[in-house]
Amino acid sequence: MYALIDCNNFFASCERVFNPSLNNKPVVVLSNNDGCVIARSNEAKKLGIPMGAPAFQFEALFERHDVAIYSTNFALYSDMSRRVMSILSNYSPLQEIYSIDECFLDLSGILEDLQKYGIKMRKHVFKWIGIPISIGIAPTKSLAKVANRIAKKFPEKTNNVYVIDTESKREKALKWIDVEDIWGVGRRNAKKLYAINVFKGVEFTELSEAWVLKNMTITGLNLQRDLKGIPSIEMDMSEKKKSIATTRTFEKEYRSFDEVKERVVTFTMLCAEKLRMQHSLCNSLMVFIETARFKESEEFYSNSMLIKLPFPTSSSLELVKFAEEAVQKIYKNHKSYKRAGVVLVDFVSEKSYQTSLFFNSNPKHKKLMEAMDRVNHKYGSNLIRLASQDKGTYKMKQQHLSRAYTTKIDEILEVSL
DNA sequence: TCTGGGGTCCTAGGACCC
C-alpha cells in the first residue's frame, strides 16, 4: 500500500502557523512581484478566487472581504516543508518527496490498521509543526492520489484520512472522481476523453489499452493500469535533480543589454550553487529572454539558446562565461525585456565523469567554489559575487512579505534574487 | 500600473551510421 500525504493549502497554512489570527479568515499568497494568487485558504477558495488569478484584478474583492494577503516567502515555506517531510519519513523507510507539499510513502509491511496509522501521522505533524495534512492510502500511487482527494473533499467523514483497501472502495472512488481530476490527466487529455463520452474515472479504466496507448502515450497506459490496481507508477527516491532553473519576471522592463546580462549572470550563479549542492556537473546550459507577453502595443519576442559545454562543469565562473555568450546571441536591440531565465541540464556526478582529451574544467575552480559557497552560506549569499553580477539594486515587489521565522534573515534577501 | 516559478517524462522527426 502507498500513502500520498499532502499539506492543506500549504503556503497559506505556513503563514497561519506564525499568525494564528489568520485562522478561519481568507488568506492568499501571491507569486513573485505580487503578481498572481498561488495559494488560497479554504475561505479564500470559497470567495471564488481562482488559482493563478492576477492579483490586480481581485483587489476590490480582497478589500471587500478583508482577505489577508502575503507575498511569497520561499525561505519560510521550504524550511517548513523540510520539517514536515522529516516527520513523515519516520512512518516508512521509503519516501518519495513529490513536491514542496506532497510525499508518497511505501507502506509495505505496516501491520497496523492503516486508517489509524494515517491519523497518527496527521496528529504528529499538526502537533509538532502546526500544518494540517490530508492522507490517501491505496494499493497504487494514482489510487492513493484519488483517496487523498476524497480525504480532502470529506474532511469530517474521513478525518482527512481515506483508505482504499477493497475492490468495492476502488470502484466507488473511480465512479466518483471526474476524469479531469485524475493525476496525470490534464486539460488536453480530458478533452480527448470527453469527446468519446468518458467522464468518470471508472469509464477511463474501461477503455481499451490500444486506445489509451495511441491517444495518451505510454504514460496514459501506465496510469490506466495503475488505476485498475496494478502498480505501474514506480516510487522515485532519487534526490538529485535532472535540471535546475532560475527564471524571473522582472519588476520592470529592461531596455539595455547590460541590465539583462547582469540578471542572467546572477541567475546562472544561483543555478550553479544549487548544482554544486547536489554534487553534479552539467553539460549544457540554456538561456532565454522575452519581452512582455501581455503587452499589446509591442510585438512579443522570445528566444532561447542551448549551449553544449565543451566539458562538464559546476564552476560559476565557467558557466557564467557561457551564459553571457548565449544571452549575447539572442539579445536584440530596441526591445524591452520583461523576463529571463537560465536552465542547467544534462548532469553527471562530480565523482565520476568522462573527461575530455582537449578541454576540461579549470581544476583550480573547484576549491575556489567550495570556499565561496562556504563563505556565502555563513555570511549571506551576496557577500562574494562576481563583478558582472547585478548589484542587487532592483527590487522585487513584495509588499506583503512575512518574516523568515524559522531561518536566517539573509535568506529573505536570497529570495529577492 | 499590474499576469509566477520549478520540475518530469514522452514522442516525432531530423541527422547520422553501416
Added chain:
DNA sequence: TCTGGGGTCCTAGGACCC
C-alpha cells in the same frame, strides 16, 4: 517500370505536475 533495410542519437516541443 523503376531506387534497401535496419539501426542510434539528439532535440524541440508537448503534456503533465505542484
